[in-house]
Amino acid sequence: MRFYPAGLAAALMLAACGSAAENTPTVSSDVKLKLTPVVTEAEFPWGMAFLPNGDLLFTEKEGGLKYVAGGEGTPTPVSGLPPAYTEGQAGYLGIALDPDFATNRQVYISYSKGDDAANGAAIIHGRLSDDGSALEDVTEIFWADRRDTAYHFGSRLQFASDGTLYATLGEGFKYMEQAQDPKITHGSIIRINKDGSIPADNPFADGAVGNPAVWSYGHRNEQGLYYDADTDTLYETEHGPKGGDEFNIIKKGANYGWPKITYGVDYDGTIITDQTEAEGMEQPLTYWVPSIAPSGLTKLTSDVYPGWKGDMFTGGMNGPAGLKLVRIDMEDGKVAGREDLLVDEYPIRDVIQGPDGHLYVATKDMDGIFRVDLAE
Structure with a gap:
């Protein structure tokens, strides 16, 4: 029999009688x-983006931006980035290409700016x-509200079909109560225009x-973000504390509950809240x-892996x-099940689909970037 600390046991009991998300x-x-x-020389890769011609860009937490011609081989540094704050979880983080990259070659990057x-x-x-x-003519278009912690930056970026940019912003760990205040950017997802102006x-x-x-x-630390242009739907994953990681559909103006509701407990096992759901808060x-x-999020739109087209990863x-890749089996916009893949292989920081239809994963540490191939 497995024994749990009292706080964690209580949280598991709460989860057992929770919402429709239970018992996936x-x-x-x-x-x-x-x-x-495909790339073995990568130190703490964080975000990836394939160019239309198959070249690869990726960020390294401390190493800035790297370029890989042809999407495979030895990366070369890309100059021009401003200095980043790199303590703790801070550094060079999310990346996205402008929807008009083919004509303007604009690259968007999120990074940690400031000091302790x-x-x-x-x-x-x-x-x-x-x-x-x-990277030429670098311009800053947004800087989140300041904190004095080196943790929970969020920082995934996704463009929508209308050309607006979504970005995730973590709550800075010790400022979790401020995630409930929409006047503060801690624990939020923002939406801005390409130039930083407000839609x-x-x-x-x-x-x-x-x-x-x-x-x-009402978010905690959102490290997965994917915009589905086919359905105009924004999907997100975020870290819970000890338990309670979430996969969400993001709605305009909605409150996602942290820390008023959660399926997790604090790291020492104490209860953060006894509520797993509340009126006016999303499940x-x-x-x-x-x-x-969970870190990184993408939808498979290719037929490379039989039966998986349309699923999230x-x-x-x-x-x-x-330490795994998770397939989220999607049916009509709902989760039908989950499958754990590549279990205990590597800690995976990001996952995207390449122009060849394959999934590509970046590891959390210094292992590199891999293509997910079918095994014979």
């Missing part, structure tokens, strides 16, 4: 996978030089009851107890149930 069934398939290294006393996620953009060696249809655009940039709030499509520390980065 485990599913299995006959698809067998293997990892093929005052720091926050900032977003910049710049033009990638024709040879991929430099007129943002839920708090007039600034009366919330920060004009905020799209949703996850599925959640994990124990934690996997997230990396398990840490926690007692991490």
